[in-house]
Amino acid sequence: MADYRKLGRPSSHRQLMLRNLTTSLLKNGRIETTVTRAKETKKFAEKMITLAKRGDLHARRQVLAFVTEEAVVKKLFDEIAPNYKERNGGYTRLVQTGPRRGDAAPMCKLELV
Template structure:
């Protein structure tokens, strides 16, 4: 849910969107990539940008492992 909110904000592609995304990520390169490359692909999509696929349970601490991908 964290990245989905950032993609929605970055999709507006104005100066306030840049500021909000940078405030969350604290990285100029990541902000530039999200606003200029990732968000324009999902402008027409009404949400649901990520897919979480649970894979296995880690042996050491029994934590569920997962793949997170952009749809």
């Protein structure tokens, strides 16, 4: 049994989509997407923030290997991670917003706490 959701996509497309969603979340502080995508994105965003809290060079390179924009990595290490210094996990919040018009997919906002 898989420990992740396949989201109806080939693995390469799924990985890139989750990288893009994580980058957008860290860049803007909030994204609106479907509930299943948000739950998968949440895992990666929390891992990136935990790595950034370490603050060393190896952690920075690990985050750079996943996040697609260098400016976002700089923002993550300089602005976002210090805000969560005293917090052990739970850096993001899911707020359900109701069904999407068109296909009635359940939507939510994923935001940094």
